[in-house]
Amino acid sequence: MYTLGIDIGSTSSKAVVMKDGKVIVKKVLVKVGTGTSGPAQLLQNLFEDQEIQQIDIQRTVVTGYGRMSFKEADKQISELSCHARGVHFLFPSARTVIDIGGQDAKALKLNERGMLLNFSMNDKCAAGTGRFLDVMARVLETDIDDMGSLSAQAQTEASISSVCTVFAESEVISHLSRGTRTPDIIAGIHRSVAQRVGMLAHKLGVENDVVMTGGVAQNSGVVKAMAEALKTSVRVSEYPQYTGAIGAAIYAFDEAEKKR
Amino acid sequence: MPLTKRRRNDKEVFIVTEEKKASEMIKELMDKHYEDALEAKKNGELVGWAASNFPQELAECMGLVLVYPENHAAAVSAKKASMPFLEYAEGQGYSTDICSYARINLAFKDIKECEALQIPMPDYLLCCNNICDLMVKWYENLAIELNIPLFMLDIPYNTEPTVTPARLEYIKEQFYIIIKQLEEFTGKKFSEERFKEVMEISSASGLAWKRAMSTLTATPSPMNGFEMFTYMGILVCNKARKETTVALNKLAEELEERVKKGETSYKAEEKHRILSEGIACWPFLGHNMKTLMQYGINVVGAIYCDAFAKVYSNLDEMAIAYAEVPNCVNLEREVASRVKIIKDHNVEGMLIHSNRSCKKWDGFMFEMERRIAQETGIATAYFDGDQSDPRVFSKAQYETRIQSFYEVMAQKKAAAAVGEGN
Numbered sequence: 001m002y003t004l005g006i007d008i009g010s011t012s013s014k015a016v017v018m019k020d021g022k023v024i025v026k027k028v029l030v031k032v033g034t035g036t037s038g039p040a041q042l043l044q045n046l047f048e049d050q051e052i053q054q055i056d057i058q059r060t061v062v063t064g065y066g067r068m069s070f071k072e073a074d075k076q077i078s079e080l081s082c083h084a085r086g087v088h089f090l091f092p093s094a095r096t097v098i099d100i101g102g103q104d105a106k107a108l109k110l111n112e113r114g115m116l117l118n119f120s121m122n123d124k125c126a127a128g129t130g131r132f133l134d135v136m137a138r139v140l141e142t143d144i145d146d147m148g149s150l151s152a153q154a155q156t157e158a159s160i161s162s163v164c165t166v167f168a169e170s171e172v173i174s175h176l177s178r179g180t181r182t183p184d185i186i187a188g189i190h191r192s193v194a195q196r197v198g199m200l201a202h203k204l205g206v207e208n209d210v211v212m213t214g215g216v217a218q219n220s221g222v223v224k225a226m227a228e229a230l231k232t233s234v235r236v237s238e239y240p241q242y243t244g245a246i247g248a249a250i251y252a253f254d255e256a257e258k259k260r
Numbered sequence: 261m262p263l264t265k266r267r268r269n270d271k272e273v274f275i276v277t278e279e280k281k282a283s284e285m286i287k288e289l290m291d292k293h294y295e296d297a298l299e300a301k302k303n304g305e306l307v308g309w310a311a312s313n314f315p316q317e318l319a320e321c322m323g324l325v326l327v328y329p330e331n332h333a334a335a336v337s338a339k340k341a342s343m344p345f346l347e348y349a350e351g352q353g354y355s356t357d358i359c360s361y362a363r364i365n366l367a368f369k370d371i372k373e374c375e376a377l378q379i380p381m382p383d384y385l386l387c388c389n390n391i392c393d394l395m396v397k398w399y400e401n402l403a404i405e406l407n408i409p410l411f412m413l414d415i416p417y418n419t420e421p422t423v424t425p426a427r428l429e430y431i432k433e434q435f436y437i438i439i440k441q442l443e444e445f446t447g448k449k450f451s452e453e454r455f456k457e458v459m460e461i462s463s464a465s466g467l468a469w470k471r472a473m474s475t476l477t478a479t480p481s482p483m484n485g486f487e488m489f490t491y492m493g494i495l496v497c498n499k500a501r502k503e504t505t506v507a508l509n510k511l512a513e514e515l516e517e518r519v520k521k522g523e524t525s526y527k528a529e530e531k532h533r534i535l536s537e538g539i540a541c542w543p544f545l546g547h548n549m550k551t552l553m554q555y556g557i558n559v560v561g562a563i564y565c566d567a568f569a570k571v572y573s574n575l576d577e578m579a580i581a582y583a584e585v586p587n588c589v590n591l592e593r594e595v596a597s598r599v600k601i602i603k604d605h606n607v608e609g610m611l612i613h614s615n616r617s618c619k620k621w622d623g624f625m626f627e628m629e630r631r632i633a634q635e636t637g638i639a640t641a642y643f644d645g646d647q648s649d650p651r652v653f654s655k656a657q658y659e660t661r662i663q664s665f666y667e668v669m670a671q672k673k674a675a676a677a678v679g680e681g682n
Contacts, residue, residue, distance in 0.1 A: 065656060080664035081671075104660075113680070115671050118633075119664055123614070123644035124654045203626065 005248025008066030011102030013038035016245040021253030034066025059252040086247030088114025100216035107200035128196030151221030158188035198229035213243035282511035301380035309382040320500035333361035337542035337648035341376035360648035390415040466569035468508035475515035482518035485559025531556030538613030543650040555666035641665035
């Protein structure tokens with residue numbers, strides 16, 4: 001049985017097809033999110049090669065910031081529950097999840113069955129989110145995908161505020177005008193994100209294993225800074241940005257089973 | 261039973277009558293509270309502005325007219341009219357970090373007009389710091405800028421589990437001083453006899469409120485919990501009036517009747533019962549209520565169930581009652597009072613408003629939540645917002661949190677049903 005999980009975020013849309021809620025059969029990502037053509041493109045890309053046809057999909061669950069406006073799904077579930085489920089599928093030993101998306105940062109606490117026990121989220125502020133990194137990459141004239149490798153070249157860490165994106169941006173500009181090396185600034189930016197989001201995890205109580213999900217988990221510099229902030233190792237899957245969609249596809253499988 | 265008259269289209273209308281629903285009576289009594297204050301001012305009477313937890317019995321027994329800026333600010337915010345006041349106050353140099361009730365009121369002090377709800381300007385101020393410390397500076401600024409007297413009641417925070425004899429003496433001594441000061445300033449006399457009567461009425465109102473709120477222990481709860489936020493205004497502004505006692509007893513009767521019949525004013529299936537923690541997010545009250553209702557989540561408890569219900573029969577007991585309000589007692593007592601509601605009202609989750617305005621409440625909230633979750637095992641969730649500043653709140657973030665909160669409660673319930681713990 002094939003089920004579909006869709007995660008429509010603020011900056012990207014993801015879809016995962018799973019077989020029997022156990023095997024990832026196909027995954028697609030479109031780099032635009034809710035309110036754009038992203039969700040429509042996602043379905044088009046998913047089915048265009050006819051490898052799997054829409055008619056084969058037994059059930060669809062949608063999650064993410066744009067979940068409410070995606071009417072084609074059978075059910076919508078919050079991204080927190082879907083990330084919890086997705087992480088439990090990928091790392092059954094996970095008890096703490098850090099998810100950094102485009103405009104949200106969250107920490108989740110799971111039990112041994114992958115059940116979401118508690119959560120903590122950022123307030124109405126971009127500091128510590130993917131958007132924060134986007135803004136910094138633009139000022140640094142750097143590709144966001146290169147930030148992880150660049151930060152590995154840091155000799156020291158520039159001090160960057162974790163309180164406000166706008167102030168942090170002007171701090172970055174000040175560093176640049178003083179001639180601070182770009183890798184050092186990026187390392188400082190990663191520290192800032194890790195401190196901000198680490199607080200959310202500390203509030204819940206950090207329990208091993210810790211897993212990072214969301215697009216920002218692809219940035220090795222943030223993962224390293226997060227591990228330092230939490231004083232423990234942090235695990236990341238091969239495709240962290242699909243975690244929510246994986247969870248949604250598993251929930252869709254549960255739903256299909258219930259209807260049988 | 262008719263007790264209170266008001267004029268409507270040149271006809272005298274009784275507010276408190278057997279025929280009226282409690283909700284109508286309470287609304288009309290609130291309207292009358294503000295109308296009477298405006299009328300009194302027009303007639304040359306002195307009007308005071310008072311902190312919501314100032315012992316209003318002292319003023320009531322002297323026949324003084326009071327208005328409560330906190331209640332006014334909440335009402336203005338619920339009518340989505342707070343922004344011009346907030347922006348004005350910030351333009352005057354008040355930081356956005358300062359309580360939004362204070363900013364609204366400090367702006368109103370200058371603007372003096374509010375289409376959403378007009379109140380008279382004050383001739384004196386009655387401040388009490390039992391629930392809030394910022395209030396002292398707020399009222400000091402009012403006093404200095406309006407050049408009017410400020411009568412201050414300082415109630416110390418209770419680190420100990422009870423109000424110590426020394427603190428009780430300290431508070432009572434201030435009562436005597438304030439009574440004397442008010443007599444001198446207003447020319448009105450304090451009467452022991454009238455004071456006893458006012459205490460009785462006030463306690464009766466408190467008991468009626470407790471009686472009404474105790475019906476929320478029923479499943480399903482007989483009302484949508486958001487109604488509590490509206491009804492409690494009458495206790496803030498008018499608890500020492502007989503008509504308030506009558507209206508609240510009527511409310512209790514109606515709720516008891518609904519419980520008997522298994523009826524409720526909650527317009528959805530009550531799937532999950534929660535405690536609402538923190539001041540309401542007034543600018544988005546309707547949105548908050550609808551979002552919760554979408555998931556069958558009903559508010560069946562809040563610290564307000566008890567907070568505004570003070571029951572006493574003498575000056576000592578009254579002093580203790582005002583010293584033991586929430587925010588003025590130690591963390592152990594704050595936890596215990598919530599745990600009691602959680603147990604009595606069969607609560608499954610606690611939704612916490614991380615309210616940017618109220619530093620004092622937020623200050624102990626995180627540790628309180630940790631202890632409550634540990635003791636009761638209920639689900640907890642936070643949302644960020646503000647009691648009156650709409651800029652702080654995000655609808656999308658709230659909706660995600662509520663859906664996740666619902667999912668956690670549903671999973672816990674399902675796990676408990678099959679005998680699996682957390």
